[in-house]
Amino acid sequence: MSHRILIVGCGSIGERHLRCFQRTGRAELAVCDVNDSLLATVSQRYQVPGFRDVGAALAAGSYDGVVICSPAHTHLGIAVQALRHGAGVLIEKPLSTRIDDVDALRSAVAAAGKFAAVAYVYHFIPGVAAMREFLRGGSLGRPLQVSVVAGQHFPTFRPAYREIYYTRHETGGGAIQDALTHVANAVEWLVGPTGRLCCEAAHQALEGVEVEDTVCVAARNGDVLVSYTLNQFQAPNEVTIQVHCADGSVRYEGHEQRWSVFRRGDSGWTHYAAPVAERDALFVSQAHAFLDGLEGKPTALCTVEEAVQTLKFNLAALESARTGKAMTIP
Structure with a gap:
């Protein structure tokens, strides 16, 4: 069709x-x-x-x-x-x-x-999707803590960043709304919605803009404590998401194209390859999912309500960075 x-x-x-x-x-x-x-x-x-x-x-x-x-x-x-x-x-x-x-x-x-x-294209990253299904299986017990470390050299990927929406918060710019929102949505997909956060953000390095390019967030997603560290100026393009549970840990490493499990009592990580042939492949999968959704089929796409929750995260992080106060997300 x-x-x-x-x-x-x-x-x-x-x-x-x-x-x-x-x-x-x-x-x-x-x-x-x-x-x-x-x-x-x-x-x-x-x-x-x-x-x-x-x-x-x-x-x-x-x-x-x-x-x-x-x-x-x-x-x-x-x-x-x-x-x-x-x-x-x-x-x-x-x-x-x-x-x-x-x-x-x-x-x-x-x-x-x-x-x-x-x-939110992280829903179509094979390693993130596999990690989510593994966590839902419950073999490691309940999640207790999540840590996210991510960064890239934004000018390499968006050379025209000074001339587009990125320059102003009002149009969706800055590291919180442009980059952190991806991993925040992914974490909420993994362990549930954020209820409280405290954010520090600053413009550290990117030339020609004043919006933040560096963010640190401490958050609570229900009973799970979460930390995010992200910048848009570092040389390596890397993202690591670790979920530590009662009986072990699971980790996604985007730059290694793999996800891994470390069960309590193991001597090391067990790695599972999760290759992405090229970046467009994720967006082709996302396009197929949208077309499936139009046909009434189930999809892994982010729902409107999930995105509303992540919008609340974005706005709370911006307000916390502005005021220095911890924010509760209704």
Whole structure:
């Protein structure tokens, strides 16, 4: 079955979604962007129709799904518009930069009866998914503590970071909303929602911006204590998530493309390969999952409610960093 999909936003992530949906062989695609030059380039490169305005794109035809890759502060308005036109939605992370419009999204999803999900791509990393299934098996007992250490050289991966949404919190910029949100959502997927946190954040190194590029968070997810350490200037591109349970530990190492188990009484870690052929492979899997969701099939995609919870984490971390106070997340 082929689905008509509109990609809103032709920046780096929008272009990635476009080519990955094309690779599924299950979608007829169109794109939309307010930047005429960028729109023309991407439309021509992938030989798909292009529209400058979301309203015009939606009026031009019926879409099964809309993938929203515009700056985060525009996500919910576009999502509501798409749902009212009868399309399902896949919203890039973070869900938004504000909590205020979440109820409007919930109402639009309910009224449309369409599939809605949020593109937290860690749900499709094989090592993270395998670790989650292992934890759910319960052989190590209940989780007690999680530690996350992550970082990369952001300018290598986003050379134009000074010219895009990243420069301002209001548009979804800074390390908390851009990078920490990925691992926070993954940890909540593994051990449950965050209820309390305290955050220190600072601009340490990235040139040409003032938003934070370094974050340290101490959090409580129910009975589980969690710590995050992340920066966007270090040379190695690495992420490690460790979950320590009553009877052993489990670990994901993205840079080693593996997950590992250390049971109480073992002499060392047992490693399990979890290779990712190339980064687009995760987004192809995510695209297939969205198309499956449109067809009523179960998927591993982040739900709207899971993304709302992570939005609350983002906002609490920003407020804690600003005020120096611990924050409770309702």
